[in-house]
Amino acid sequence: MNDKRVDAHAEADSDADVEEIARLLPAPARRHLPREQHLHHKEQLMQRIDHDQVASRPRPTRRLPRPALLVPVTALALGGLLTAGVVVATGDDAPATTATRRHDAHGTRPATVLLDQISVAAGKGDALQVRDDQFAYTREKGTGADLTSGKAVVGPLRETETWSAQRPGPLRKLGITRTDGETLPINAELGDTDGTPAGLSRPTYRWLASLPTDPERLLTYLYAKTPKFEGQERDQEVFECIGALVGGVMPPGTAAALYRAAAMIPGVSEAPAAHDAIGRHGVGISRDDTTFGTRTEWVFDKRDLTYLGARSYLIKDTRYGKAGTLMSSTAVLAHAVVDKAGQEPATTRRS
Template sequence: MTHDNRRADRSDDQGPQADIEELARLLPAPAPEELPRAQHLLRKEQLMRQMDRAPDRDGAAARRPRPTRRLPRPALLLPLTALALAGVITAGVTLTPSDDTPATATASPNARPAVALLDRISLAAAAEDAPTVREDQFAYTRAKVRGADLTSGKAVVGPLVESETWLAQRPGPLRKLGLRKENGESFALNAELGDTDGTPAGFGRPTYQWLASLPTDPDDLLTYLYAGTPAVDGQERDQAVFDRIGALLGELMPPKTAAALYRAAARIPGVTEAPAARDALGRHGVGIARDDTTFHTRTEWVFDRDDLTFLGARSRLTEDTPYGEKGTLMSGTAILAHAVVDKAGQVPTAARES
């Protein structure tokens, strides 16, 4: 029986549906849909992780992306900068994600005002004067911080603590990263756990020169951030990158890098405007926020209403959880001063008088 006869027999037996199925079989497969940008970056990040695990030409495994900086006192989280607390809060306690958490975030209907605000913030940051920072100097930051202690199973919010930090600017690797003083008590900042040869400049130790080396094109910078940002299990990739940017905002950095970070943040789905934002001191400003649907927290970055400088950040629960009721404060930061000094422990005059 010929091919045409077989088609005729099928058509007689099964009707038009058989012809439709036959035509569908003969047509070429449809072209795959273009991935959304966030999904594309996620796929690229997964591919880069596989490449990192592959042996190099000498047979040694490539180094994986570094985790964010570990804070020196695990009993109570006192962030140096505007560290967004999506996953780890204090004492190594990790918030538990809900079982029905969506895998990715969707763009908010308020995204357009947020993009416009971040564009203004970026322009203001780019107009700032760039300081001169030598590798033998220290970046000084003075801040007021507070955090929630979860060791009891409930969020117990501590008092405001004054924090002064001196971060060494040598590229490293360094075993002694600098000095921190909290309420007058000083202690050394040491290399990250596992860095037996010292911690190099990078996400774990963001020196001024390392920050200056980051891409200044926002799309390239966002790709770099997605590729180098590990996420807490169950956390959205978009949230992890938002948190990574937030962890850098309180650092002393080149104006062009700050401008690029704000423009990159504007491209993250789910970023919204927060008109009533305020920092750990209660200073009101304009804000940028994102809700972490995995851990039910909302993190706000706060900027001065007049000159749009970064003031600090605050994170609160967005739902009732075992750790506390909706609205419970999880962390707060207020940046008071930045400076460059010649040695750890030296307090610049402007910071001393403020």
């Protein structure tokens, strides 16, 4: 009888925790999932709930989870994704040496050669003069898997437009997003009561231009500043951080440095059969997340090596589906700089 009472109390506490987290989170925008992040955050939440439900001893006080990255162009959405607590990386998370990152036993990796070519192409883009009172505009199509049923159920392909404020901040309203005719605000990152400043959580053009353009220095910065998830390998977190930054309005020097920095991350490889959400085939760069059993691919145009989009899918059988199950897919259609949120650009460009 006592055991049943303890289990009942543990389950009630767990339900109360989840309800409190849901109450604190902002209302989610109705748009496609941000690439591979949905699977990771959902898995971590489920593990915490499962643990709490079987616990038979008093639980220590836990910090409420918070989103790791609220990048405007890939804002967390579809049900309000819940994540584990975020901490800043320490010196122990510094990347490996250049020699071990860039080369294997057979010399330069094919992915390094391809990323160097992509870097050169990105560096030839035009630098823009973006004012602090303007907005970065992105139009893309995408879809993502809903995991609430316990299985990956891929939703319909939807087109989303995003207007991201360029003021350095801190800002409480980061811009707006429009999907299927419905326009919603992008709020400050959860926990930023005074607003979210420009940075990894809100990469303005001016902030991106301030980053080191030396790949070594840039990669060291990303390993130190990229938010950390409990249980996920550091190399994958930094790879995903770079993937969240590329594909929009960006200084060419920064884009070039990001791709060369990505080439230094262990485990990065080519993906010859890569394609985006609307079926555009191209050359790809991928990395396997061994913790969660997913593969993330970035897709680039075969002709000019511009960024087309990304997708993520299972590479092993999991509770959500069999290997090959799609988790998310995006296709960047256009980006530009405009004067007002909600304004359609007169001309657009691809990455």
